[in-house]
Amino acid sequence: MNYCTKCGAQVELRIPDGDNHLRHVCQRCGEIHYMNPKLVIGCIAEWNGEILLCRRAIEPRYGYWTLPAGFMENGESTTEAALRETLEEACAIVEIDDLFSLINVPHINQVHLFYRGQLKTPDFGAGEESLETLLFPEEGIPWKDLAFRTVSLCLRDYFSDRRRGRFSFHERSLTPTSSI
Amino acid sequence: MNYCTKCGAQVELRIPDGDNHLRHVCQRCGEIHYMNPKLVIGCIAEWNGEILLCRRAIEPRYGYWTLPAGFMENGESTTEAALRETLEEACAIVEIDDLFSLINVPHINQVHLFYRGQLKTPDFGAGEESLETLLFPEEGIPWKDLAFRTVSLCLRDYFSDRRRGRFSFHERSLTPTSSI
Numbered sequence: 001m002n003y004c005t006k007c008g009a010q011v012e013l014r015i016p017d018g019d020n021h022l023r024h025v026c027q028r029c030g031e032i033h034y035m036n037p038k039l040v041i042g043c044i045a046e047w048n049g050e051i052l053l054c055r056r057a058i059e060p061r062y063g064y065w066t067l068p069a070g071f072m073e074n075g076e077s078t079t080e081a082a083l084r085e086t087l088e089e090a091c092a093i094v095e096i097d098d099l100f101s102l103i104n105v106p107h108i109n110q111v112h113l114f115y116r117g118q119l120k121t122p123d124f125g126a127g128e129e130s131l132e133t134l135l136f137p138e139e140g141i142p143w144k145d146l147a148f149r150t151v152s153l154c155l156r157d158y159f160s161d162r163r164r165g166r167f168s169f170h171e172r173s174l175t176p177t178s179s180i
Numbered sequence: 181m182n183y184c185t186k187c188g189a190q191v192e193l194r195i196p197d198g199d200n201h202l203r204h205v206c207q208r209c210g211e212i213h214y215m216n217p218k219l220v221i222g223c224i225a226e227w228n229g230e231i232l233l234c235r236r237a238i239e240p241r242y243g244y245w246t247l248p249a250g251f252m253e254n255g256e257s258t259t260e261a262a263l264r265e266t267l268e269e270a271c272a273i274v275e276i277d278d279l280f281s282l283i284n285v286p287h288i289n290q291v292h293l294f295y296r297g298q299l300k301t302p303d304f305g306a307g308e309e310s311l312e313t314l315l316f317p318e319e320g321i322p323w324k325d326l327a328f329r330t331v332s333l334c335l336r337d338y339f340s341d342r343r344r345g346r347f348s349f350h351e352r353s354l355t356p357t358s359s360i
Binding site: 007010 | 191
């Protein structure tokens with residue numbers, strides 16, 4: 001960040017009075033520009049026990065498989081974000097169940113939330129950001145070709161819970177040495 | 181938002197190619213400035229069955245009671261945010277238990293998360309943003325003087341679960357007609 005969004009003057013990095021974090025502060029109007037983690041929200045969508053995965057048509061991780069997920073938008077709720085991302089990336093309409101997983105990725109200032117969901121019909125397709133979308137049984141999951149570590153951890157927890165016959169909520173934090 | 185944070189030129193509101201949301205786009209360098217919901221994270225901290233509340237020394241809702249909570253910072257995890265806010269606002273060290281409540285407040289682009297926690301010792305105080313900090317038994321909670329609707333809903337769910345003898349995870353979405 002170089003310039004103030006309010007007045008266009010240059011910002012400097014300093015700790016404002018009464019604060020204990022470095023912030024971008026406008027040298028002219030004094031506006032303090034806070035930066036906060038972003039929520040990435042996705043869905044583990046099932047149809048007859050199989051899981052819907054999308055192959056990414058965008059960077060990062062072009063060509064790798066992922067759960068439908070993306071940045072939460074202003075004005076929506078977390079479940080609305082999960083519904084929207086599943087519709088946009090997998091052209092699928094799901095019924096959202098409970099929140100299943102929260103994974104902190106502090107080194108890139110993100111918090112990933114994954115909901116469980118059920119496809120309403122076996123209709124799906126490749127959205128603009130996907131090369132293809134497919135249903136995978138547990139034994140067919142392309143583990144080595146998954147795009148992100150949060151997706152792989154979430155799916156492992158999911159299948160482990162499903163085998164046990166009971167879904168619980170999982171929380172994790174990734175360390176900087178891990179990939180996303 | 182009036183100016184680009186990268187180059188300082190004026191931004192315009194338009195839908196970028198391949199997008200479906202209005203964004204602030206720089207008229208000179210083309211940078212797209214995304215705006216996303218913020219996480220507010222707090223803690224329901226117990227000591228001998230009593231709950232730690234802080235009376236706000238800042239606006240909004242100066243003088244009203246709240247759970248220790250605040251905006252999650254870049255570089256931390258959700259539980260680290262809960263620990264930090266409890267230390268900063270209530271000068272208390274807690275052991276964080278499970279995530280208890282997620283409350284969407286889409287009309288102000290916020291998601292509130294509350295963790296359950298236990299005070300390690302009965303030591304606490306008023307941080308810079310608090311006028312005073314006190315422990316309240318369930319029957320003493322100042323319901324009419326709570327600062328935010330998310331705090332009041334969270335506490336009602338908490339006491340209801342506690343009476344039942346089992347804590348579960350609660351998710352809610354507030355509507356624009358409700359207060360925060």
